[in-house]
Amino acid sequence: MEIPGYEPFYLETLADLRAEITRLGLSIPVSDSTDSLFQPRQIAGRTLPNGFCAQPIASRHHQNLADGGFSLIWYAEPTTPLPPSRDRIQIAQLAPPCPEELDDDAVESQLDALVESAKSATLAGFDGVDISCHRGTLAQKLLAAHQRPGRFGGSLENRMRFLLEALRRIREANPDTILAVRLNAFHACAGGFGVDSEDFRKPDLTEPLALTRALEAAGVSILNPAINHPNLRGPERQNHPLSDSESPHDHPLVALQRLIRLSEDLAKATPGLSVIAGGFGWLRDFAPHVAAALLESGPFAMAGFGRGALAFPSGASFRKWPRELVCIDCGACNALEATKNSVGCVIRDGATYGPIYQGMRRTEEDVLREGLSRCHFCEAAPCVSADPLRTPIPEMIAAWLKGDPETARQILFSANPLPGLASRLSPAWMEAEGACIETSLGGVSVPILDLQASIAWEALQSGKAGLAISEKANGRSVAIIGSGPAGLGAAAFLLEKGYAVQLHEKSQVLGGMPSRVIPSRRAGPIDLEIQALLDPALKANRLSVFLENEILPGPGFENLRRSVDAVLVCAGVWREPTLGGRGNAILGALEFLESFKSGNRTSVPDRVAILAGGDCAMESARLSRESGASQVYVIFEGERSALHWHMPESWFATPGVHAMMEWEPLRYERDPGGELRGLHLRHSTLGTSALMEIDMVIEAMGLDPDPRWDFQTSQPESQGIYFAGGILNGGTSVASCLAEGRAAAAKIHADLFP
Numbered sequence: 123m124e125i126p127g128y129e130p131f132y133l134e135t136l137a138d139l140r141a142e143i144t145r146l147g148l149s150i151p152v153s154d155s156t157d158s159l160f161q162p163r164q165i166a167g168r169t170l171p172n173g174f175c176a177q178p179i180a181s182r183h184h185q186n187l188a189d190g191g192f193s194l195i196w197y198a199e200p201t202t203p204l205p206p207s208r209d210r211i212q213i214a215q216l217a218p219p220c221p222e223e224l225d226d227d228a229v230e231s232q233l234d235a236l237v238e239s240a241k242s243a244t245l246a247g248f249d250g251v252d253i254s255c256h257r258g259t260l261a262q263k264l265l266a267a268h269q270r271p272g273r274f275g276g277s278l279e280n281r282m283r284f285l286l287e288a289l290r291r292i293r294e295a296n297p298d299t300i301l302a303v304r305l306n307a308f309h310a311c312a313g314g315f316g317v318d319s320e321d322f323r324k325p326d327l328t329e330p331l332a333l334t335r336a337l338e339a340a341g342v343s344i345l346n347p348a349i350n351h352p353n354l355r356g357p358e359r360q361n362h363p364l365s366d367s368e369s370p371h372d373h374p375l376v377a378l379q380r381l382i383r384l385s386e387d388l389a390k391a392t393p394g395l396s397v398i399a400g401g402f403g404w405l406r407d408f409a410p411h412v413a414a415a416l417l418e419s420g421p422f423a424m425a426g427f428g429r430g431a432l433a434f435p436s437g438a439s440f441r442k443w444p445r446e447l448v449c450i451d452c453g454a455c456n457a458l459e460a461t462k463n464s465v466g467c468v469i470r471d472g473a474t475y476g477p478i479y480q481g482m483r484r485t486e487e488d489v490l491r492e493g494l495s496r497c498h499f500c501e502a503a504p505c506v507s508a509d510p511l512r513t514p515i516p517e518m519i520a521a522w523l524k525g526d527p528e529t530a531r532q533i534l535f536s537a538n539p540l541p542g543l544a545s546r547l548s549p550a551w552m553e554a555e556g557a558c559i560e561t562s563l564g565g566v567s568v569p570i571l572d573l574q575a576s577i578a579w580e581a582l583q584s585g586k587a588g589l590a591i592s593e594k595a596n597g598r599s600v601a602i603i604g605s606g607p608a609g610l611g612a613a614a615f616l617l618e619k620g621y622a623v624q625l626h627e628k629s630q631v632l633g634g635m636p637s638r639v640i641p642s643r644r645a646g647p648i649d650l651e652i653q654a655l656l657d658p659a660l661k662a663n664r665l666s667v668f669l670e671n672e673i674l675p676g677p678g679f680e681n682l683r684r685s686v687d688a689v690l691v692c693a694g695v696w697r698e699p700t701l702g703g704r705g706n707a708i709l710g711a712l713e714f715l716e717s718f719k720s721g722n723r724t725s726v727p728d729r730v731a732i733l734a735g736g737d738c739a740m741e742s743a744r745l746s747r748e749s750g751a752s753q754v755y756v757i758f759e760g761e762r763s764a765l766h767w768h769m770p771e772s773w774f775a776t777p778g779v780h781a782m783m784e785w786e787p788l789r790y791e792r793d794p795g796g797e798l799r800g801l802h803l804r805h806s807t808l809g810t811s812a813l814m815e816i817d818m819v820i821e822a823m824g825l826d827p828d829p830r831w832d833f834q835t836s837q838p839e840s841q842g843i844y845f846a847g848g849i850l851n852g853g854t855s856v857a858s859c860l861a862e863g864r865a866a867a868a869k870i871h872a873d874l875f876p
C-alpha cells in the first residue's frame with residue numbers, strides 16, 4: 123500500500139549529507155562522532171546523564187524511552203509519569219485546545235483550569251510543566267490576537283498576559299516545579315506570531331525575542347522551540363497537518379536549517395533558558411550526528427527527537443543509529459494522530475500500529491478508488507441479493523467513482539438508515555462482500571463496507587445523516603418497544619412516512635446491543651449516528667423517546683396498545699442460559715461486556731473460561747485477554763466448525779488462549795464458602811470427565827428472548843401488535859435487524875393504509 127507523501131531517502135553516508143548541505147548552500151553542522159550527546163548536561167538546575175530529549179508525541183511509550191536512555195521525557199499530555207529518578211526529567215505538556223470565541227471572563231476560567239492542571243501534574247509526580255504555545259493552543263492563539271479587544275489582545279503585553287500569568291501562578295503554587303514552554307516562534311500564516319507584518323512567509327523575531335526574555339524573567343528554565351514552514355500549505359498541509367519539520371516545497375534540509383537558526387537566535391538572546399534543538403526526523407540515522415554537532419558548537423542544552431524517538435525509543439543508548447531501526451519520515455504517525463487513532467510508529471512497530479493504520483487508510487479516497495474500480499457492475503448483482511437491506515450497491519459505487527458522492531449518499535441512506543454502524547458490525551463474508559464476485563475471482567472483495575463507512579462518516583460530519591421526514595404528518599401513531607437496530611430501522615421507515623412514533627427503551631441509551639454491549643472500538647460512534655439520524659424527527663416533534671421504560675406484557679402494554687394505532691415489539695434477546703449460581707465469579711456475557719463498556723469493570727482475574735456458542739463469546743474472550751487474563755479457555759461442546767466465531771483463526775494461536783472444542787460444561791465446583799473453585803467438564807466424543815480450576819467463568823452459550831413475550835408472538839397482527847428483530851430471529855447481523863425492522867414497519871404501513 124502506498125504511503126501518501128513518502129519520499130525515499132537518497133543519502134547513503136555522512137559525506138553524502140555534507141555534500142548535499144553544501145549543494146543547497148546551507149550550513150548545518152554534522153559531526154562524525156555522537157559523543158557530545160552522551161555527555162552530562164546541565165538543565166533546570168539538574169545534571170542529566172546525556173543530551174537526549176524525547177519530544178512530546180501522544181504515544182504510550184514513555185517506559186521504552188526511559189529504558190532506552192532518554193533523560194528528558196516530554197509528555198504530550200499529563201498522564202501518569204514514570205517513577206521519579208535523579209537521571210531524568212519528566213515534563214507534562216499542558217495544551218488545552220482553543221475554543222472558537224472566548225470573552226475575557228472565559229479566558230480567566232481557562233487560566234484557572236490550566237493552573238489546576240499544573241498542580242495535578244506536579245502532584246502526579248512530574249518534575250515540570252510546559253504551557254504549550256504550539257499546535258493551536260489557547261496560549262498560542264492569544265499571542266497572535268492583535269485585533270482582540272480586552273485584557274488578552276492587542277498590545278504584546280496583553281497578548282503575553284495569559285501565558286505569563288499562568289506561569290506566575292504555577293510558580294507561586296509550587297516553587298519547585300520546572301517551568302517549560304513549547305513555543306511556535308514562527309507561526310507562518312497570515313497574522314501568525316513571529317511573522318513579518320508585510321509577508322508572513324518571512325520570520326520576524328522581534329516579538330518572540332521579547333517573549334522569551336519575559337519567560338526567562340518569569341522563571342522559565344526550558345524553551346522548546348518549534349516553527350511552521352510557510353510553504354507547507356494547501357493540499358500538502360492536509361497530508362501533513364501537524365508536521366513542523368518538513369515541507370514538500372522546501373528541501374527538508376532548508377526547513378531544518380530554518381528551525382536551527384531561529385532556535386539559535388532565541389537561545390543566544392536568553393542565556394538563562396535551556397533551549398532544545400530539534401526537527402531532525404528527516405535525517406534518519408544521521409539525526410544524532412547533526413544533533414551532536416549542535417550540542418558541541420551551538421547554544422543548545424539538549425537535542426530533541428520527535429519521530430526519531432517514537433520509531434527508535436532505544437536511540438539514546440546507541441552511538442550509531444542503525445538505519446533499519448530509525449524513522450523513515452513517512453508521516454504515518456501524523457496521519458494516525460490526525461484521525462484520532464492511538465499513535466505509534468507504523469513502520470517500526472508494525473505489529474501494533476500497522477492494523478490501526480490499515481483500518482484508517484481503508485476509507486481514504488485513493489485506497490477506496492483502487493478497490494472500487496474492481497467492481498464489475500454485475501447484472502442481478504449477487505452483492506445486492508446478499509445484503510439484507512438490498513442496497514443498490516453497483517449504483518452507489520458508480521456514483522461515487524463518477525465523483526458524485528451526494529448521489530452515492532442518497533442511494534445508501536435510502537436503503538440503510540445506519541450505514542456506519544452496519545458497516546462496522548456486519549459479518550462481511552456472510553453478506554454483500556462475501557457474495558461479491560471479486561471474492562471468488564481474486565479472493566478480495568470490492569470494499570463495499572469501507573465505502574459505506576466512508577459515506578456514512580462524511581454524512582455525519584456534514585450534517586447529512588438525518589432522516590428525511592415527510593413534511594406532513596399522516597395522522598397515525600406507532601409505539602416501538604426496543605431501540606436496537608430493528609426498532610431503529612422500523613422507526614426510520616415510519617418517520618419518513620409521516621407517522622408519530624414512540625420509542626420505548628428499557629436502558630439508559632438508544633441502540634440496543636451495539637450501544638450497550640459491543641466494545642466501542644468495534645461499535646464506533648454509535649451514539650452520534652443515532653442522534654444524527656433521529657434529530658430531524660425529534661425537532662419536528664414526530665418522535666418521542668422514553669428511556670429506562672421497560673414495557674412487558676400486562677396492563678402497561680395493553681394501555682400502550684390502546685393509545686396508538688400499532689405496537690411493534692423489537693425487545694431483542696437478552697436472556698442467557700446459565701449453569702446456575704451467577705455471582706461475582708460467574709457472569710453472563712452480556713453483563714460482563716456491559717460492565718466493561720460502562721467502565722464499572724476494568725480487569726479480570728488470571729484464568730477465565732468462556733462457555734462459548736453465542737455471539738458474545740468472541741467479544742468476551744478478546745476482552746478477557748486484553749484485560750488481564752493470562753489464560754483464556756474457550757469451551758464449546760460442539761466441533762470447531764460449528765462455533766460461531768468472527769475473528770481470524772490466528773487468534774487461537776495467541777499464547778495463553780486455549781480452544782477447548784467438544785468439551786461440554788456440566789456444573790460448577792465450589793468451596794464450602796460457596797466461592798467458585800472449578801468447572802466440571804465432559805468430553806463429548808471421548809466421554810472423559812474432568813474438573814478444571816478456574817477464577818472466572820463467562821457464560822456466552824447463546825441468547826433467548828424474554829419468555830414473557832412468548833404468548834404474544836402468536837397473536838394475530840390484526841390486533842395491531844407486530845414483532846421484529848432478535849425476538850423472532852434469535853439475534854442476527856445489524857443489517858438483518860435493520861431490514862427486518864423496516865419490513866415490519868412496511869407491513870404496519872400496508873395494514874394501516876391498505
Ligand SMILES: Cc1cc2nc3c(=O)[nH]c(=O)nc-3n(C[C@H](O)[C@H](O)[C@H](O)COP(=O)(O)O)c2cc1C
Nearest residue numbers: 177178179198367401402403427428429455456459
Ligand atoms: C504524531 C505526532 C504527534 C505530535 N504531538 C505533539 C504534541 O502533542 N505536542 C507538541 O508540542 N509536539 C507534538 N509533535 C511534534 C513533535 O514533538 C516534534 O516537534 C516533531 O515531530 C518534529 O520533530 P522530529 O523531526 O524529530 O519528528 C508531534 C509530532 C508527531 C509526529
Ligand code: SF4
Nearest residue numbers: 449450452453455467
Ligand atoms: S515515526 Fe514511524 S510512522 Fe512516524 S514518520 Fe517515522 S517511520 Fe513514519
